[in-house]
Amino acid sequence: MDERSRRLLPPIGALQSFLAAARHESFSRAADEVGLTQSAISRQIAVLEDWLQTELFDRVGRSVTLNPAGRGYAEAIAPALAAIRVATARVIARPDENALSIATLPSFGMRWLAPRLGRLTRDMPELVINVAARVHEFDIDAEGFDAAIHFGAPTWHGVEHDPLFREQSIVVSAPGLLAERRIETPDDLLQVPLLAQAERRGAWRQWFAAAGVDEGAKTEGPVFEHFLMAAQAAVGGAGAALLPEFMIEPELESGALVRLFDQPLESEGSYYLVYPADRLTRPAFARFRAWILAEAATG
Structure with missing residues (x-):
C-alpha cells in the first residue's frame, strides 16, 4: 500500500x-x-x-x-x-458449511416457514437453519444472511428473486362478533371495525371494489404492524379482518375465526426467496433453495 x-x-x-x-x-x-x-x-x-x-x-x-x-x-x-x-x-466464528442464516417476514416465518422446518430436518438432517425476523429490505451480505423472504415485486436491488407464491386473503371474524352483528352481505361489514395490516392498508378497498360495494365507502380501521397481531385482535372480537388464508389456518381449524364470504383477494405481489447470486455456489444453500421451492409449489 x-x-x-x-x-x-x-x-x-x-x-x-x-x-x-x-x-x-x-x-x-x-x-x-x-x-x-x-x-x-x-x-x-x-x-x-x-x-x-x-x-x-x-x-x-x-x-x-x-x-x-x-x-x-x-x-x-x-x-x-x-x-x-x-x-x-x-x-472468528468459522461457521459450519451446513449452517444457513435466513431472514423472514415475522408472520410468514411463524405460520409458513417454521412449521415446515421439521420436514427439512428429516429430509436433510445435516442442514442447520437459523431464522431471524426482518420487515424491510436490508443488505443481506452486510448483515451476514444467506437469503431472505421478500414480499412484493422483484425489486430488491442486487439479489436473485425466486417466486414462491401469491397470497389469497379472506375476510374473517370471531364467531362472537357474528352473534352480536348481522353480517350477511359485504355492505354489512361497513358497520363493524375493519382490521388492517400496516403494509396492506389498501387491501380492504380492493376487496370491497371487487364485491361491488360503493368505492366511496369508509374502510379505515385499526392498523397492526403484523398479520398475526390483526388475527389475534379478530379472535378477540375487535372486528373483521382481511388476512392471508395460509397464516390463519390454525384459527380456522379451531373455530376461533370463521370465514365470512367466499370471495378471496389475490395479492398483487408475491413472496420471493431473495439471495446474492454467489450463494448458489454453496451446496447447503442450493439444497435449501430446492427444498423451499418444492414446498411452495405443493402449497
Missing part, C-alpha cells in the same frame, strides 16, 4: 469514536457507548478532523452538533464499518 492509500485510511478507533459521537451528538454519551473517557473521545475526533483537515462538528460551549461535512461523512462510512464487523465475525 502506497503512502497516498494509507493517507485515505484513518485509524479505526477514531472512526468508531466519531460514529458514536455522530449518533448521539454528545461526546459524553459516545464515551459511554465506546468505553472510553469523554476526553479520549474528544482526542480521537480531533485526530480524525486533523487527518481530514475538516471540522466534523459545530461546537458551542459544551454542546456539539454534526455539521454538513460530518453528517455526510458519517452516512458514508457507517456501512463500511458495519461490513468490516460482519466480515470479522464470520472469520
Whole structure:
C-alpha cells in the first residue's frame, strides 16, 4: 500500500469514536457507548478532523452538533464499518458449511416457514437453519444472511428473486362478533371495525371494489404492524379482518375465526426467496433453495 492509500485510511478507533459521537451528538454519551473517557473521545475526533483537515462538528460551549461535512461523512462510512464487523465475525466464528442464516417476514416465518422446518430436518438432517425476523429490505451480505423472504415485486436491488407464491386473503371474524352483528352481505361489514395490516392498508378497498360495494365507502380501521397481531385482535372480537388464508389456518381449524364470504383477494405481489447470486455456489444453500421451492409449489 502506497503512502497516498494509507493517507485515505484513518485509524479505526477514531472512526468508531466519531460514529458514536455522530449518533448521539454528545461526546459524553459516545464515551459511554465506546468505553472510553469523554476526553479520549474528544482526542480521537480531533485526530480524525486533523487527518481530514475538516471540522466534523459545530461546537458551542459544551454542546456539539454534526455539521454538513460530518453528517455526510458519517452516512458514508457507517456501512463500511458495519461490513468490516460482519466480515470479522464470520472469520472468528468459522461457521459450519451446513449452517444457513435466513431472514423472514415475522408472520410468514411463524405460520409458513417454521412449521415446515421439521420436514427439512428429516429430509436433510445435516442442514442447520437459523431464522431471524426482518420487515424491510436490508443488505443481506452486510448483515451476514444467506437469503431472505421478500414480499412484493422483484425489486430488491442486487439479489436473485425466486417466486414462491401469491397470497389469497379472506375476510374473517370471531364467531362472537357474528352473534352480536348481522353480517350477511359485504355492505354489512361497513358497520363493524375493519382490521388492517400496516403494509396492506389498501387491501380492504380492493376487496370491497371487487364485491361491488360503493368505492366511496369508509374502510379505515385499526392498523397492526403484523398479520398475526390483526388475527389475534379478530379472535378477540375487535372486528373483521382481511388476512392471508395460509397464516390463519390454525384459527380456522379451531373455530376461533370463521370465514365470512367466499370471495378471496389475490395479492398483487408475491413472496420471493431473495439471495446474492454467489450463494448458489454453496451446496447447503442450493439444497435449501430446492427444498423451499418444492414446498411452495405443493402449497
